[in-house]
Amino acid sequence: MAKQRVGVYPGTFDPITNGHIDIIKRGIGLVDRLVIGVATNPSKNPLFTLEERVDIVTRETSALALETGVQIDVVQFDELLMKFAERVGADFIIRGLRAVADFEYEFQMTGMNYQINPDIETVFLMADPKYQTIASRLVKEVAMYGGNIAAFVPKQVGLEVVAKVEAHSKKG
Numbered sequence: 254m255a256k257q258r259v260g261v262y263p264g265t266f267d268p269i270t271n272g273h274i275d276i277i278k279r280g281i282g283l284v285d286r287l288v289i290g291v292a293t294n295p296s297k298n299p300l301f302t303l304e305e306r307v308d309i310v311t312r313e314t315s316a317l318a319l320e321t322g323v324q325i326d327v328v329q330f331d332e333l334l335m336k337f338a339e340r341v342g343a344d345f346i347i348r349g350l351r352a353v354a355d356f357e358y359e360f361q362m363t364g365m366n367y368q369i370n371p372d373i374e375t376v377f378l379m380a381d382p383k384y385q386t387i388a389s390r391l392v393k394e395v396a397m398y399g400g401n402i403a404a405f406v407p408k409q410v411g412l413e414v415v416a417k418v419e420a421h422s423k424k425g
């Protein structure tokens with residue numbers, strides 16, 4: 254039997270957006286098993302806790318796993334991405350590339366990762382143009398100012414973001 258192809262899609266997913274989901278759907282076509290790595294990322298000061306982000310990503314991707322038969326594991330991590338990728342037996346890392354803005358950071362990160370482990374490739378995927386401009390940070394900003402985020406995130410996620418933002422604003 255051919256070896257299973259394992260891809261890791263890492264991110265903060267604060268919250269998961271339609272852009273992430275589009276990348277996950279494309280990534281699924283390339284692998285036998287997709288590990289979605291949810292990074293602790295305290296420096297980004299996430300709106301949702303790590304546990305909440307893992308739960309939401311799991312919920313929003315479970316139907317895809319059933320539909321495609323591809324195993325999707327949602328796993329939290331708090332270590333060097335390459336260490337995490339090695340630990341889960343990944344053959345490659347999947348990243349989404351939006352506009353020019355993502356390029357510089359991704360270019361540096363991939364270059365360094367290749368020096369840490371040259372055997373793990375990084376694959377860049379582009380989302381469908383209608384999802385390309387979506388960013389978790391902007392979704393949160395729009396929600397904070399009472400804007401409608403329905404076009405950017407799955408329905409349930411939209412409700413959760415609004416509830417979180419309201420709870421935060423009450424806390425002051």
Ligand code: ADP
Nearest residue numbers: 263264265266272273348349350380384385387
């Ligand atoms: P990170 O903190 O690693 O940037 P994110 O959750 O913001 O985590 O993003 C995870 C990955 O998904 C990154 O590769 C990012 O470029 C990609 N991504 C996020 N939003 C989109 C989008 N709208 N289209 C394509 N890729 C995206």
